[in-house]
Amino acid sequence: MGDGMLEKISRAQQGDAAALAALLQEHYSFLYKYLIKATMDPSLAEELAQDTMVRCMEKIGTYNGASAFSSWLITIASRLYIDRKRRWKREAKWQEEQGVRSIRWRFESRDMEWSEVLDALSRLSAAQRMAVLLKHYYGYGYDEIGGMLQIPSGTVKSRVAAGLNQLRRELDENEV
Incomplete structure (x- = not known):
């Protein structure tokens, strides 16, 4: 700053x-x-x-x-x-x-x-979408995201992992 x-x-x-x-x-x-x-x-x-x-x-x-x-x-x-x-x-x-x-x-x-990624993101739950965005688009750490969302960092990790898995599945299907 x-x-x-x-x-x-x-x-x-x-x-x-x-x-x-x-x-x-x-x-x-x-x-x-x-x-x-x-x-x-x-x-x-x-x-x-x-x-x-x-x-x-x-x-x-x-x-x-x-x-x-x-x-x-x-x-x-x-x-x-x-x-x-x-x-x-x-x-x-x-x-x-x-x-x-x-x-x-x-x-x-x-x-x-229209981005396939944005389309796939829209199908995640809001909780997973926010975790994935904050981690992989904005680059915040798990602890920082946990503090922002008032949840344990372990919950953030599981939401990010589940969200990424769903995104990968959907994007792989679209490439077939």
Whole structure:
């Protein structure tokens, strides 16, 4: 983290609204891209990103620099998503199916290739998808992911392993 970033965080913690706005603006795109992949639902990702920014504004004083600011935001976002999924248990399956159709349409309507990997990712459970994304796309360690998702690192390892096995099976089938 550069000195400019630390300075902005420090000013934001002291109530500097402009510093806080700049911090959030610099991290919004990164956060949104993570949430799109985690939720497979563009409108939910946008809503969660905004909720994360609000939570960050409320909790900026509690950020202690123990992890990167971006990791702190991903932790907040992941927990908000997990809480949301708990509340939406019955609707979750329908939401994900709609989200996948929406993402596929967005890619295809822009003449972008719909990635088989993204398609296969969409068929993982949300818990496995988040673990695989955080480990293999964002490069976090098992302990760090466990802390973000409030689960033991062993659970993270088993979710990543199960998710990767399912992805490999699906992608191998598509190549036949």
